[in-house]
Amino acid sequence: MRRAEIPEDATELARFLIGRTLVRERGRARIVGRIVETEAYLPHDAAAHSFIGMTPRNRSLFLEHGHAYVYFCYGAHFMLNVSAGPEGVGCGVLLRAIEPMNGNVRPAFDFARGPGRLAKAFHVDRRFDGIDLCATGPLWLGGALAPIGEIGTSVRIGISKDAHRPLRFFERGNPHVSGPRRLNGDGAKT
DNA sequence: TGCACGATAATCT
C-alpha cells in the first residue's frame, strides 16, 4: 500500500486498517492475514506511549505514518503498531487481532487473536521497530482481499488512563477478534 | 543504581 493511500489521522487509520492485509515475508514462506481489530492512540492521549514525549523506546511513533512501532510489554510479549500522523507527531494504531488468510492450512482460530499472539504469529519482534510498512520488505501492509464487514467500535482494552474513549475498532461478528464479548456485541456502535 | 509497573497471555481453579 502506498503511503499516500492511507489516512494520516490515527482514528481514521485505525478504522481504515480493518479488513486490509498484513503480509510477512519470511524467506520462502509468506504469512498473510486480514486485520480485524485495531486501537487508535492519539497525540496528547494519556494512554499513549507518546504522551511523555519522544524517548528512545517510543520514537517510532513519531515517524511519518505507515511505519512500524514495536515494543515489548509485560516481560513476555511484543506489540505491533502502525505509526500515524506526520513526522514529529507521536500517535499510532495498535494491531490487536488478525484473521489468518493462508490458503492451504487452517491455523487455530486464535492464531493472531490478541496483540501478543499477533506479533508472535507473524514473527515480529523489536528488529521491526521503525521499518516502513509501505515499502517492500519483510513486513508490509496490503489492500483488502475480501469484502469488509460492518465495523464496530468500543473502548480500548487493558489501559487505565483515558479509558472511556471509543477508539477501538473491529470487524463485527468475526471470531478472530479478541476482547470480552460485551465489547464486541450489537450494542457497540458502528 | 534501584524499583514500580505496564496498550498481555498462559495456566491454573
Add this chain to the structure above:
DNA sequence: GATTATCGTGCAA
C-alpha cells in the same frame, strides 16, 4: 475468573 510469569523503560534518588 484469578493468578502469575517475566523484563524493559522511565523516573526518583
